[in-house]
Amino acid sequence: MKEKDQVGADIYIEDAPKNVANLRQRYYTICFANSTNTMIGGPRAKNWEEVYDFVKAWPGSRTED
Secondary structure, rough: OOHHHHHHOEEEEEOOOHHHHHHHHOOEEHHHEOOOOOOOOOOOEEHHHHHHHHHHHHOOOOOOO
16 A cells, blocks of 8 residues: 555554655654664564553553454
8 A cells, every 4th residue: 555644543653664654753662673774773573572661561551462
């Protein structure tokens, strides 16, 4: 999707460095770690379990165990 911010999500998960930087200007964005985005700071997730942990810890989260 070209305009990622048009999705209307509360949380974004992205791996492309440019998209992470753009999304973080307005939204909580988790960087899905890979070799092309090592320079991007946290929150960074190495796998989907870590993504879940970040989502659950996000103050706006409504996730329950």
